[in-house]
Amino acid sequence: MGIKRIVLLLTTVLLFSTTLMKAESPESIEKEGVVKGKIYDGKTKAPIEYATVAIYKKEDDSVVTGTITDEKGEFKVKGLKPGSFYIVVSFLGYDNKRFDDVFVKSAREIIDLGSIELGASSTAIDEIEVVSERQSVEYKIDKKVVSVGKQMTSASLSAVEVLENVPSIRVDIEGNVSLRGSTGFTVLIDGKPTVMDPSDVLRQIPASTIENIEIITNPSAKYQPDGTGGIINIVTKKNRMQGVQGLFNLKGGSFGMYGGDFLLNYRKNKFNFNLGGDYNYRPFPGTSYSERSTTNNDTTTIIKSNGDSDREFRMMGLRGGFDWDITDNDVFTFGFRVGDFKMENSSLLDYRTIVMADNYESDELQELSLNNGQRGGNYYSLTTNYTHKFDQEGHEIAAQLNYRYRDGDDTSENLLQDASRAVTDGTKTTEFGPSGRWEMRLDYVKPLGGDKRLEAGFQGRRSISQDETELFIWQDGGFVEQTDKGNLTDYDRNIMALYSTFNGTYGNFGYQIGLRGEYTYRDITTKRDNQNYKIDRLDYFPTLHLSYQLPSDNQIMGSYSRRIDRPRGYYLEPFVTWEDMFNVRMGNPDLLPEYIDAYEVGYLKSWDKAQLSMEGYYRVKHNKVERIQTVYDEGILLTSFMNVGTDYSLGAEAMFNTPLTKWWEINIMGDLYNYRIEGFKNDQSFETSSFNWSSRVSNTFKVRKNMQLQLDGNYNSATVTAQGRNEDFYMINAAYRLDMMDRKLSAVLQVRDLFNTGQMVSVSEDPGFYNYSERRRNAPMFSFTLSYRLNNFAQKRGKRGGDNSEGMEEEF
Structure with a gap:
């Protein structure tokens, strides 16, 4: 019985993948007017994820289209008709950058803006002030990111106390955590699983060692499906400076x-x-x-x-x-x-x-x-x-x-x-x-x-x-x-x-479809x-x-x-x-x-x-x-x-x-x-x-x-x-x-x-x-x-922490 189920699993997922590849093969993609580029932090040189790129028609300042950057700081806007435009790049905590006189001559033209560096917002006092300007909770396409550095009321304690101020989370005075009413959630540390009970993991990790906490209530098929509430990913502090x-x-x-x-x-x-x-x-x-x-x-x-x-x-x-x-x-x-x-x-x-x-x-x-x-x-x-x-x-x-x-x-x-x-x-x-x-x-x-x-x-x-x-x-x-x-x-x-x-x-319009078989x-x-x-x-x-x-x-x-x-x-x-x-x-x-x-x-x-x-x-x-x-x-x-x-x-x-x-x-x-x-x-x-x-x-x-x-x-x-x-x-x-x-x-x-x-x-x-x-x-x-x-220990910005996802132990 087990061999038959494994063969069925393999056949189903392979058919799903093959169908998608045929439906969206490179030969079927139409060529269009394209603007692309890559956005970095001007000081740390780290890519900035979820920066906004807005394209305006020059003649009347109306918005034509726009997009956001991916985890590598990259963006690509397609489908532009011939015309004259200007582009505004923005992200919270940084000064906006504007590109005037962007001309699209044909629907087959590709305009590469190259590497775009954003500088600290002029309203910030210095580098540390810029870091503190990060939202305490940032909403992204597939997750919420809790910036632990802003949670001063939890500085001496653990991840549990940080989560008290996070949407979707409920914490009782015993430190028991529920995610949208469910205690059945998965806890990851730097995208990897742990053998401990979820609430014990959160009680154990000091808040001072955490860079941010990611709340993923609807994970994609790449993530293990364990935990009906979703995933809480603890991203610990790291540094890759010389x-x-x-x-x-x-x-x-x-x-x-x-x-x-x-x-x-x-x-x-x-x-x-x-x-x-x-x-x-x-x-x-x-x-x-x-x-x-x-x-x-x-x-x-x-x-x-x-x-x-x-x-x-x-x-x-x-x-x-x-x-x-x-x-x-x-x-x-x-x-x-x-x-x-x-x-x-x-x-x-x-x-x-x-x-x-x-x-x-x-x-x-x-x-x-x-x-x-x-x-x-x-x-x-x-x-x-x-x-x-x-x-x-x-x-x-x-x-x-x-x-x-x-x-x-x-x-x-x-x-x-x-x-x-x-x-x-x-x-x-x-x-x-x-x-x-x-x-x-x-x-x-x-x-x-x-x-x-x-x-x-x-x-x-x-x-x-x-x-x-x-x-x-x-x-x-x-x-x-x-x-x-x-x-x-x-x-x-x-x-x-x-x-x-x-x-x-x-x-x-952006989309992602997935299938996982277990x-x-x-x-x-x-x-x-x-x-x-x-x-x-x-x-x-x-x-x-x-x-x-x-x-x-x-x-x-x-x-x-x-x-x-x-x-x-x-x-x-x-x-x-x-x-x-x-x-x-x-x-x-x-x-x-x-x-x-x-x-x-x-x-x-x-x-x-x-x-x-x-x-x-x-x-x-x-x-x-x-x-x-x-x-x-x-x-x-x-x-x-x-x-x-x-x-x-x-x-x-x-x-x-x-x-x-x-x-x-x-x-x-x-x-x-x-x-x-x-x-x-x-x-x-x-x-x-x-x-x-x-x-x-x-x-x-x-x-x-x-x-x-x-x-x-x-x-x-x-x-x-x-x-x-x-x-x-x-x-x-x-x-x-x-x-x-x-x-x-x-x-x-x-x-x-x-x-x-x-x-x-x-x-x-x-x-x-x-x-x-x-x-x-x-x-x-x-x-x-x-x-x-x-030596002024500082964190990289714009880096995703939860791409490697795992499931929760102690479940059978």
């Missing part, structure tokens, strides 16, 4: 927070070496309250808990590598990343329990619950990449081989004490095991004449992991292992994929009961991207993609795992993957110093996976995973960025959508919906030439789940930045959750139980960051 450059950061803050990181870069002739490291300790003390009512066999148990809780993150890592420009057409790169991640939870809670049965009601039982847990492990990754460029511009082939490894360890210990502090009951659970993943890919790009281009490639993945669980019960003054409750599970997953995309332009073979084996669960499946993922360039820096974009979210390993475990004394978990090996059909349309308008972007979207998620809670025993809830049905999201996003004065810039973002879930849970049909919205406002004040103040506020409305709802919350953050020593030394003081309004409140209920939980972090939280740049 000589030695460096960046050093030290940070500290309230509740004992401390850390630091560094990045060194050395380039000489054809070699570029980089080395970076970081260590961070981040505590989040707070309080928690919960109230639970469960009914089992006509007995109702009510448990209320209240007390202090603490969550701590310890992260350290080392990364490095080199680039070797073998020839002008051949480049080899090697990179490594190694580190350790640990999250610790502890709480001391006052539990009060009442049991009611028939006409009986017990006295209130008061106990203390001591809970300690940790999750983490060490990891490493190795990456090699070779790229060869052919003589034809844009014609290239690239090969990549990656390996990633993680050793996971998860422990939870819970003790109950009576009024005399004697232990009356307790549980201890452990879950550990290694996971490894090989990946290879081959990508080929071939220009077909004009603006048309064909991309095709092969990608293969092999994931192997093992998960061992153990349960210990408190007996006779100590923990005793329950050998009949443990289990050992082996996971083996293989995915082979072929993809092809074709893109081009026709006048002001063959998946998965085998899960549990040792205790010797059960085996297999998948042998073939999937197809079509994509479509369209754009239309309107006059006067207006642009319309539209896209469609189909994606998949494969269940994580523990979602599939067919046995009960104790999480603590009041909660157990059981997976579902028959769980189906989620599929999503995502439609988007966007509008982008730019002025000299302002930008407006609007997006509408409609998303349909099939086989929606939800955590479903039921009563396991008196006072104990069982969490399982079910395909409950279909959810729908229909909404719109908008962002407006403009300077109000010379010293005040404001960025306003908003997102509103209607969310609906319908289907079956526990053999009962259901339907629930909510109108969700969020808004973010960021103000940047230039107090003096070397001083800036930033004030941010964000609000997230309540939203429904299959069994309840998560309540709304808002937070206000502030930061102050001072640059010294000719901007080589910078200091940032920041305050988060200024008025202690951040909270996480959720309610879930069904026949047989009601559960309310609330958690608040201690706030406000203060932090201080000191940064030093060696």
Whole structure:
């Protein structure tokens, strides 16, 4: 069966590619009047992507046509009729450049403007000011790019805090991230995957080591389709200037927070070496309250808990590598990343329990619950990449081989004490095991004449992991292992994929169509009961991207993609795992993957110093996976995973960025959508919906030439789940930045959750139980960051960071 599916996959994608090549062969392209060129940053010589090229009729100043530059800074405008024109090239943060007296004599003429250098905007004070003028969030054709350098309120923290001020993203106070309402998204680091859980990756990476973050909600067929929400690509800081450059950061803050990181870069002739490291300790003390009512066999148990809780993150890592420009057409790169991640939870809670049965009601039982847990492990990754460029511009082939490894360890210990502090009951659970993943890919790009281009490639993945669980019960003054409750599970997953995309332009109209086929073979084996669960499946993922360039820096974009979210390993475990004394978990090996059909349309308008972007979207998620809670025993809830049905999201996003004065810039973002879930849970049909919205406002004040103040506020409305709802919350953050020593030394003081309004409140209920939980972090939280740049460490502008895309581990 597997061989037949592979042959079918190969045949389908090859037929798709061949059809496109025949339909758009070079011989079929008509010759037209053409204007082309290439746009660079005048100082760094880096190509500028998405610069606007507008062509005007000279006789009446009317707009004839226009386009934007690609990732190489190149542009080409076709279809010009004979006449006299002038051309204006513009990009935010740069002075416009105008070309007068452009004459097209015939429809076959090609006018090459050559290399065009744009200089820093005259409104900027100096080089550093130019960098700071970048939009905090830039909308591009296929993604949003978050400029981390402008997020002063996140300088001491991680990628999670940066994402709090990004459209499409929701972050709760626990640091859990969702992309357009979905936690099923892929996280990439410099376009490459990671074996860690997405939220853990975002918590682990310091904001000071990030150049920008790319949000790709509708990726093309070239990208792996894992994650129904889309892709979050973390682009880390790099430098390819000659000589030695460096960046050093030290940070500290309230509740004992401390850390630091560094990045060194050395380039000489054809070699570029980089080395970076970081260590961070981040505590989040707070309080928690919960109230639970469960009914089992006509007995109702009510448990209320209240007390202090603490969550701590310890992260350290080392990364490095080199680039070797073998020839002008051949480049080899090697990179490594190694580190350790640990999250610790502890709480001391006052539990009060009442049991009611028939006409009986017990006295209130008061106990203390001591809970300690940790999750983490060490990891490493190795990456090699070779790229060869052919003589034809844009014609290239690239090969990549990656390996990633993680050793996971998860422990939870819970003790109950009576009024005399004697232990009356307790549980201890452990879950550990290694996971490894090989990946290879081959990508080929071939220009077909004009603006048309064909991309095709092969990608293969092999994931192997093992998960061992153990349960210990408190007996006779100590923990005793329950050998009949443990289990050992082996996971083996293989995915082979072929993809092809074709893109081009026709006048002001741009398009890209793509098809990806994936063959998946998965085998899960549990040792205790010797059960085996297999998948042998073939999937197809079509994509479509369209754009239309309107006059006067207006642009319309539209896209469609189909994606998949494969269940994580523990979602599939067919046995009960104790999480603590009041909660157990059981997976579902028959769980189906989620599929999503995502439609988007966007509008982008730019002025000299302002930008407006609007997006509408409609998303349909099939086989929606939800955590479903039921009563396991008196006072104990069982969490399982079910395909409950279909959810729908229909909404719109908008962002407006403009300077109000010379010293005040404001960025306003908003997102509103209607969310609906319908289907079956526990053999009962259901339907629930909510109108969700969020808004973010960021103000940047230039107090003096070397001083800036930033004030941010964000609000997230309540939203429904299959069994309840998560309540709304808002937070206000502030930061102050001072640059010294000719901007080589910078200091940032920041305050988060200024008025202690951040909270996480959720309610879930069904026949047989009601559960309310609330958690608040201690706030406000203060932090201080000191940064030093060696030899004026600066970043390249206009470079894409996410062309090499990968999928997310921990999914089967």
